[in-house]
Amino acid sequence: MANMAQAIRMALHYAEENLGVTDIFGEDVGAPLGGVFTAIQGLKTAWNTPLDERGIIGMAMGLAMGGARPVAEIQFCDYIYNTIDLLKLAGNTCWASIGQWNLPMVVMTPVGSGIRGSLYHSHSFDATATHIPGWKIVMPSNPLDAYGLMISACREKNPVMYLKPKALLRIKGEAPIPGEPGDDKQLSKMIDAPLGDRSKWRAQWPDLTAYAVPIGKARIARPGGQLTVVSYGRTLPLCVKAAETTGLDAEVIDLRSLWPYDWECIKESVKKTGRVLYVNEDTEVTNFGEHLVRRTVDELFYELMAPPRLLAGKFVPGIGLADALEMASVPQLGDISEAMQKLAAEAP
Amino acid sequence: MAPRERKLKAVPAGPLVTHSDELPLDKKLLLQMHELMVKTRVLEERLIAMYKSGHGYFWIGGPGEEAFNVPLGLLIKKGRGPAFDFLHFHYRQSGTLLAMGEDPINSLRQMKNTATDPYSGGRNFAGHFSKRDWNIVPVSSPIEVQYAMAPGTALVQKRHGGDGITIVTGGDAGTAEGDFASCLIWSSRPGNELPVLIIVTNNRWGISTSYNTQQSAARLSDRGVAFQMRTKTIDGNDPISAYLELKEAMEYVRTERKPYLVEANVSRLFGHSSASGANYVKEEVDCITQFEERLEEQGLLSKKDAQAVREKWNEQIADMARAVKDEPQPDPATIFDHTFASEET
Ligand SMILES: Cc1ncc(C[n+]2csc(CCOP(=O)(O)OP(=O)(O)O)c2C)c(N)n1
Numbered sequence: 001m002a003n004m005a006q007a008i009r010m011a012l013h014y015a016e017e018n019l020g021v022t023d024i025f026g027e028d029v030g031a032p033l034g035g036v037f038t039a040i041q042g043l044k045t046a047w048n049t050p051l052d053e054r055g056i057i058g059m060a061m062g063l064a065m066g067g068a069r070p071v072a073e074i075q076f077c078d079y080i081y082n083t084i085d086l087l088k089l090a091g092n093t094c095w096a097s098i099g100q101w102n103l104p105m106v107v108m109t110p111v112g113s114g115i116r117g118s119l120y121h122s123h124s125f126d127a128t129a130t131h132i133p134g135w136k137i138v139m140p141s142n143p144l145d146a147y148g149l150m151i152s153a154c155r156e157k158n159p160v161m162y163l164k165p166k167a168l169l170r171i172k173g174e175a176p177i178p179g180e181p182g183d184d185k186q187l188s189k190m191i192d193a194p195l196g197d198r199s200k201w202r203a204q205w206p207d208l209t210a211y212a213v214p215i216g217k218a219r220i221a222r223p224g225g226q227l228t229v230v231s232y233g234r235t236l237p238l239c240v241k242a243a244e245t246t247g248l249d250a251e252v253i254d255l256r257s258l259w260p261y262d263w264e265c266i267k268e269s270v271k272k273t274g275r276v277l278y279v280n281e282d283t284e285v286t287n288f289g290e291h292l293v294r295r296t297v298d299e300l301f302y303e304l305m306a307p308p309r310l311l312a313g314k315f316v317p318g319i320g321l322a323d324a325l326e327m328a329s330v331p332q333l334g335d336i337s338e339a340m341q342k343l344a345a346e347a348p
Numbered sequence: 349m350a351p352r353e354r355k356l357k358a359v360p361a362g363p364l365v366t367h368s369d370e371l372p373l374d375k376k377l378l379l380q381m382h383e384l385m386v387k388t389r390v391l392e393e394r395l396i397a398m399y400k401s402g403h404g405y406f407w408i409g410g411p412g413e414e415a416f417n418v419p420l421g422l423l424i425k426k427g428r429g430p431a432f433d434f435l436h437f438h439y440r441q442s443g444t445l446l447a448m449g450e451d452p453i454n455s456l457r458q459m460k461n462t463a464t465d466p467y468s469g470g471r472n473f474a475g476h477f478s479k480r481d482w483n484i485v486p487v488s489s490p491i492e493v494q495y496a497m498a499p500g501t502a503l504v505q506k507r508h509g510g511d512g513i514t515i516v517t518g519g520d521a522g523t524a525e526g527d528f529a530s531c532l533i534w535s536s537r538p539g540n541e542l543p544v545l546i547i548v549t550n551n552r553w554g555i556s557t558s559y560n561t562q563q564s565a566a567r568l569s570d571r572g573v574a575f576q577m578r579t580k581t582i583d584g585n586d587p588i589s590a591y592l593e594l595k596e597a598m599e600y601v602r603t604e605r606k607p608y609l610v611e612a613n614v615s616r617l618f619g620h621s622s623a624s625g626a627n628y629v630k631e632e633v634d635c636i637t638q639f640e641e642r643l644e645e646q647g648l649l650s651k652k653d654a655q656a657v658r659e660k661w662n663e664q665i666a667d668m669a670r671a672v673k674d675e676p677q678p679d680p681a682t683i684f685d686h687t688f689a690s691e692e693t
Contacts (some may be wrong), residue, residue: 023503049534050530050533050534050537052526052530052533052534054496054526054527054530055496055530055533055534057496058493058495058496058497058498058499058500058527058530058534059497059500059503059534061496061497061500062434062436062496062497062498062499062500062501062502062503062514063500063501063503064500065434065485065497065500065501066430066434066501066503066504066505067429067430067504068500068503068504070500085490085493086493086496089488089490089493092488093485093486094686094687094688094689095471095685095687096468096471096472096476096478096486096488097467097468097478097480097486097686098468098469098685099685099686099689100478100479100480100486101478101486102688133687134687134688157689157690158688
């Protein structure tokens with residue numbers, strides 16, 4: 001099975017060929033590297049930019065205004081912060097011009113911990129991104145969704161923030177991308193750039209399809225009746241694993257889209273279980289999960305058997321390099337299992 | 349310790365036309381420019397009056413820049429899509445819009461934040477234009493962001509071919525922002541030079557901070573030199589010089605498909621905005637008075653003619669202001685409208 005980096009690459013290839021994507025650009029995304037996580041290797045419209053994040057976002061906005069369809073990369077979300085006012089501007093351009101101008105553009109950026117990246121390669125961006133109206137925000141947790149969400153993002157008329165959980169980029173999927181060859185070695189030979197001289201290398205793309213995951217639609221990753229766990233990105237597979245190892249009958253929802261998000265799916269599940277735990281790894285103060293907790297209280301209070309809970313990253317200035325520091329800063333399997341057990345056992 | 353004000357005088361633009369010469373543009377164009385300059389001034393004065401009498405919350409605009417903004421508007425290739433010029437403006441561009449043929453009533457609507465304001469539906473400040481049919485991208489308040497976007501539309505135009513170019517404007521103080529440097533870098537990548545006319549209107553002020561206390565470049569246009577760009581500092585208070593210089597710069601960008609940086613020295617005649625009072629400043633060159641004197645010298649326009657032009661627009665724009673008074677305010681139920689473009693648009 002393809003890993004997430006390969007899945008994104010294949011979706012981008014499909015989008016260049018079939019969805020009108022004109023430019024895939026960012027720092028080191030063109031030849032020879034194809035992106036620091038290799039998710040952009042071999043793509044015909046990929047090009048290297050100056051090392052200038054504001055320039056990258058500005059270029060994406062200008063291209064979109066001009067009628068092109070750009071996919072821009074910010075190399076690590078840790079470096080997207082100096083573009084915030086441009087992201088706000090991209091988010092308000094349609095609104096400010098009462099619908100005259102819309103920006104069909106995708107910004108993708110690797111997020112989160114998991115590679116021992118220390119202060120500036122471990123940041124999350126979901127809490128900040130969800131503070132910027134006018135963007136659609138997606139975050140896959142497996143290769144098939146990564147593919148399908150990218151297809152939808154490249155069809156959008158509005159700006160889409162595509163958050164790539166960097167800890168999962170090398171993890172292989174459980175379900176194939178429609179069109180990918182059954183043999184992983186063969187896939188690698190076809191689409192992974194070789195080591196050494198790449199100047200003559202061209203990707204051999206499999207025959208791909210427009211498999212799309214609609215933006216705004218969650219996925220029940222594991223059905224259950226005892227409690228609901230809602231997550232996305234790196235922590236999602238950990239939630240599934242925690243459900244399996246604790247033996248709890250937990251329903252795990254992969255949100256996939258943070259804006260718009262699938263409230264109906266959460267609501268149905270919480271009505272059934274009466275208990276809900278939100279899990280993500282961004283810092284916990286003014287965290288997106290806090291919004292979900294608030295909405296749960298507002299709309300589902302009388303369905304609840306226990307207070308809605310949030311397990312998120314610690315509100316610390318950075319994630320320290322040492323293993324013990326990273327583990328203590330963002331939710332790990334043990335933390336999630338423990339939070340689920342507590343919630344399942346909670347009684348007035 | 350307070351920074352000492354450096355006595356650095358504005359570098360005068362190279363003389364393209366001298367005052368004693370016969371004017372190098374034909375009479376019809378000269379009078380057209382004059383009328384548009386007056387019309388723009390009258391519009392701005394009306395906007396200020398509306399602000400001062402409680403018919404608007406904030407005023408910012410372009411009085412003092414008419415001699416530059418009007419010729420710019422006359423030279424723009426107006427239309428929609430990459431075959432036409434893309435316009436990334438700041439908030440002092442009313443003269444350019446009027447020269448392009450825009451109806452001044454729409455500025456009054458935006459000042460009064462009516463639902464009929466075609467630029468922003470009552471959502472944004474005066475002077476924050478947006479007009480997709482003419483490739484005018486929404487003017488926004490954050491200083492200099494338009495310089496980061498301009499290379500994007502220019503790249504589309506370079507690929508498209510033809511002679512459509514991207515034009516970006518902003519003030520001198522804003523060039524201290526990184527987005528100005530981004531524009532220079534992205535417009536001049538080796539082998540990927542872009543058709544952008546990069547304009548800085550230098551009125552030598554931020555809000556209350558003078559250029560001389562913050563930036564040491566004698567000419568802002570020199571900043572383009574490091575990027576192998578053609579550059580020029582021009583007299584933006586003289587519409588004839590502005591017209592000829594802009595024409596030359598635009599022809600270069602249209603045919604060579606490469607960037608050109610123009611710095612235009614201009615006046616700021618009513619201060620920064622309503623926040624600083626919006627009162628007429630006597631100490632700066634008034635481009636309209638100066639132009640009228642020249643036209644009179646050449647026997648092209650009498651004082652009486654000039655007065656008649658002013659009165660005509662005073663009356664017409666006052667009528668428009670009366671009409672706008674009764675137009676509806678936006679419906680509060682619409683606050684979420686256009687957050688996203690719908691699939692049908
Ligand atoms: C990023 C940003 N910082 C500060 C402001 C507040 N502000 C509005 S206009 C202005 C001065 C701009 O001066 P300049 O760029 O020379 O343009 P001018 O208004 O003189 O034409 C400032 C500081 C702003 N709008 N945006």
